[in-house]
Amino acid sequence: MIYRVRHITHYEYEKPVTLSYNRAYLLPRNTTYQHCMSSTINISPGDTAGQERYDYFGNRVYFFSLELPHNELIIDISSDIQIKEKKYGLEGKLNFDQGVTCSQALQALHQGGDAALLDAREFVLDSPMIISSAGLREYAAVSFHFKRTLLSAVRELNQRIYADFTYDPESTIIATPLAEVLLNKRGVCQDFAQLAIGCLRSLGFPARYISGYLETFPPPGQEKMLGSGASHAWFSVYIPGEGWFEFDPTNNNIPAEHHITTAWGRDYGDVSPLRGVFFDGGKNQKLNVSVDVSRIETD
Amino acid sequence: MKISAPGKPDELHYAISAEGYDEVYGHQTQMREHWLYLFEALKTLGPDGIRERQLKAQRIFRDDGATYNPESSASPQSWQLDPVPVLLQSEEWAVIESGLLERAELFNLILKDVYGKRELIHHGVLPPELVFAHGGFLRACQGLSLPGEHQLVLHTTDMVRDSKGEMIIIGDRTQSPSGAGYALENRTVMSRVLPSLFRESHVHRLSLFFQSLRIKLNTLASQITSERPRIVILTPGAYSETYFEHTYLANYLGYPLVQGSDLLVSQGYLYMKSLGGRERVDVVLRRVDDSFCDPVELRGDSQLGVAGLLDVVRSGHVIVVNPLGSGFLENPALLRYLPQISQHFMGRELRLSSAPTYWCGEPQDLAYVLAHLDSLVIKPIIRKRGDESIFGSQLNAPQRQELALKIKCKPGDFVAQVYIQPSNTPSWLSPQLVPRPAVLRTFAVASNSSYTVMPGGLTRIGTGNENMSLSNHRGAISKDTWVLASEPEKQLSLSAHTVATAAGAVKLHVAFPCRVVENLYWMGRYAERAESALRLLRTVFIQLNSFDNVPEQIRLLLRTVTELTGTFPGFTVVDAQMQQQPEAELLSVILDRSRTGSISASLHSLLDCTDQIKEMMSSDTQKVVNDLRDGLSSLKDALQPGLNSAPEEALDPLVTTLLALAGLWQDSMVRALGWRFMDMGRRVEKALQSIRLIRSSLVPVLPEQQQFQTLEAILLNSESLITFRRRQYDGSGMMQGLELLLLDRSNPRSVLYQIALLREHLTELPTAAHGQGLADEDRFLLEASTALQLCSLEQLVAENQETGTRSELEKLLSRVQYLLEATSAQISHKYFDQIKAYHQLVRLDWDGEL
Secondary structure (H helix, E strand, O other), rough: OOEEEEEEEEEEEEEEEEEEEEEEEEEOOOOEEEEEEEEEEEEEEEOOOOEEHHHHHOOEEEEEEEEEEEEEEEEEEEEEEOOOEEEEOOOOHHHOOOOOOOHHHHHHHHOOOHHHHHHHHHOOOOOOOOOOHHHHHHOOOOOOOOOOEEHHHHHHHHHHHHHHHHHHOOOOOOOHHHHHHHHOOEOHHHHHHHHHHHHHHHHHOOOEEEEEEEEEOOOOOOOOOOOOOOEEEEEEEEEEOOEEEEEOOOOOEEOOEEEEEEEEEOOOOOHOEEEEEEOOOOOOOEEEEEEEEEEEEOO | OOOOOOOOOOOEOOOOOHHHHOOOOOOOOOOOOOHHHHHHHHHHHHHHHHHHHHHHHHHHHHHHHHEEEEOOOOOOOOOOOEEEEEEEEHHHHHHHHHHHHHHHHHHHHHHHHHHOHHHHHHHHOOOHHHHOOOOOOOOOOOOOOOOOOOOOEEEEEEEEOOOOOOOOEEEOOOOOOOHHHHHHHHHHHHHHOOOOHHHHEEEEOOHHHHHHHHHHHHHHHHHHOOOOOEEEEEEOOOOOOHHHHHHHHHHHOOEEEEOOOOOOOOEOEEEEEEEEEEEEEEEEOOOOOOOHHHOOOOOOOOOOOOHHHHHHHHOOOOOOEOOOHHHHOOOOHHHHHHHHHHHHHHOOOOOEEEEOOEEOHHHHHHHHHHHHHHHEEEOOOOOOOOOOOOOHHHHHHHHHHHHHHHHHOHHHEEEEEEOOOOEEEEEEEEEEEEEEEEEEEEEEOOOOOOOOEEEEEEEEEEEOOOOOOOOOHHHOOEEEEEEEEOOOOOOOOOOHHHHHHHHHHHHHHOOOOOHHHHHHHHHHHHHHHHHHHHHHHHHHHHHOOOOOOOHHHHHHHHHHHHHHHHOOHHHOOHHHHHHHHHHHHHHHHHHOOOOOOHHHHHHHHHHHHHHHHHHOOOOOHHHHHHHHHHHHHHHHHHHOOOOOOOOOHHHHHHHHHHHHHHHHHHHHOOOOOHHHHHHHHHHHHHHHHHHHHHHHHHOOOOOOHHHHHHHHHHHHHHHOHHHHHHOOOOOHHHHHHHHHHHOOOOOOHHHHHHHHHHHHHHOOOHHHHOHHHHHHHHHHHHHHHHHHHHOHHHHHHEEEEEOEEOOOOOHHHHHHHHHHHHHHHHHHHHHHOOOOOEEEOOHHHHHOOO
């Protein structure tokens, strides 16, 4: 399957911005399951100096600056991504009842092991936006019995978040603290992903944040999935000896061929689509984002 | 040799402490040989002699502006030096030095690994959490690499001598290590106050260390440019703790001192904003903590950094020293694993040991620490302001419990170290020598194949026995550290000498940031503004106290005070009470710093400007600035009502000091661009002040006698009265008076004189900055100059019967004033940096942490 993702970010400033420096996580990375075949970047005004790099997590990050006064900034990125194979076989075929149990996982993490496992321990730690807490632990704990497989426990957590929380784009700002999300039981995909990660970390399991896209048009007869038309977010959990497994709590599923990964990190802050500083520009700015995901070639 | 017993005040006494190792005696009763000469010399000097040398040292520090700004204190404190040096033998130092070299190499390898392959984690040498959870580990710095063998350019340690006489390292500094400049200043001062003792002691020199630093920075720069390398020192600004050191090093090394806002990233390169454009920067020696260096990728709330800097570093277009990310190495938890790390990388243990350290992130360490809190020093794994080491032994039971709770809550955030009782070293506490615990800070800089270690370093001593933590935060006293050569060291080699001169020569051409130029300009303006206000107030006090004053005339003068200083409404409102007793308002115009235009406000602004350009001030200027600061702080007391002296006399010293400052600028500042801007500031302000003065006092027409007295008062105020009286004048003298004040080109206080000088300055500015032909500011000044020259004095003095004023004079002066203000605005716009602060594209509340 080949997808084309077009992501347009449009800033309008009250007064001209004289200088700006930006860091963008808008170029889909390559993973075991996907290959980004091409990306075109159009930035207006066009006199920009840009540089693509790989970051600490292996994500593609694009740095650019604008050095002439401008009233608006448009970042128009189009990428073609091939989803190489369906993850974990087909969704339904994943065996949730076989594999590492929760207690085995904790023990293996504690004991240490290969480089992958040691590196994964980074994702147990608190990160700026996700701090472990007793509240998160309490919410999550009921799903995590010692003898249960970690995979099935995480699937249950994923289901519970889907069932217990209301998707509500009005409810949050990007900086909603987890405690508030947990209390109000409302949020958007970023919040649910971060909530799940916080739950897992509070119990000692490594989990990371994934930003990306979801296919826009649902196949006929199916309900339109939430989070389309915008960037999406979900999480993955590390199971010692088995690797990283992705879950989407917003849609209660396991990301397979409809999810396109852009970048991953400890939390939203590591991979926020756009970050930077600008000079002048007045107090107010208007932001408009549009995302379009379409199939350009089907297997 | 025996030191005399106590009780004889004229002889020098040193009683060793019962506790710990003594630097002079060790564990013996016999003085160690290398101290003999020093003690003999100190004995000869006697208590009075030492006291005198100490005072002299303090005076030099003050004159050099050597300060330390502790966080706790509002004003900078003078640097403190104990006149008795610490002595180390050459042979002993050689052992320490080789240990330090080895340690610097090891830290270099750790740095490389942590931001590279992370073998230490993958091979199980370091627990992942020790790296990943540390705030100094900056993920954005992954893969950064300096050209050459060494990633870590500067490595600094703190060490103490334990009770067995062995040197033990208690901590490492790798972020932007401070102290080397203070050590150099200490050395300079010691060699001046105790010259023969210093000469005869054959002390290893410090200069080699700084030469190595300079060579290293040049070598790094040569990797990215084939032109003359441009190296800058990045400071957080005048309010940072060690600002003096930044200015000192900038001068010593001959590099411009810049703040983040002086730098700019453009098209993938780093530039310094200077007059006439931008200058590319190749190497940044930073004194700003790494996480504050780039708001785009690091702390978004930092205003101390340069937006986009990190990506320029990544491109290899600029080199930052110490590299960004190196703050991680200050994690004291590393000390616990150092033996294993050393085994891993070098196959052997380090020769110099560190204090035994426990990291509470390890369960067995945590258990040990909680059980032994009373004997350990607890440190946070990351240094934050206000977070200091906690000495378990100094806590009572509830405090200890509280600490235990804090540790248990976040064990990985704490380390504990065995407390090493530092050795004692003789220190001067008038009138005798007392034992004081000492910590030595050492300095290593990467050189071609290895590191170069400064012989000795910066010793700090506790001010009392109870003071176990010796940091400058707590106001510790410093000492020079002498490594004694067995024979006189050779004088600086020729090549070294050449390096020094070359740097000196370069210095003349060193461009400086626009910010410096702007501060020079405003320094000139504030100095003039303060001076003219002081003069006027002096005149007013004299008039107030003169027995034949006339209410009319006083009222006019008081009004002039308000208009000249801009402290409205002041005397411009009709308030009989205030006119009768003007003292309160006058005192407020002098002392109230919160009123813009008050003398205190102008002088404080002037002092702020001098802080910003500290590195460009000569020692003589620094002295005068010190006097000014003193004069300002004692002004309030001097003006206390009821004191014998008249208020005008209290203002005299400040006027004199400002004149001294102006004289120094005139006589000893190199006529470079900096001077021109300073002088332009002075000229603009002087002209504006004269105009305000005349508009307020001479435009209204007064009865003849009063008019004459007012004119004389104004002429006196402008130091033109004597000239006026010598000249022939007729009638009211108003025409001659105005000519003197406005048009006389031979009078250095006339308005036309200031404008002529301003025009001259403008023609001397670099074409690149000024542009070709006549610029707006030239036109403004040309018009002002022409208007003044074409005016008719008869018309100027003539009274407009309708208004009762000299309306032609008013018309002329208001136009000239407008033109001068426009000129100043144009200069600001054209030559000073307009970009002040930036915003974050997306404001994230957790940006404080990374």
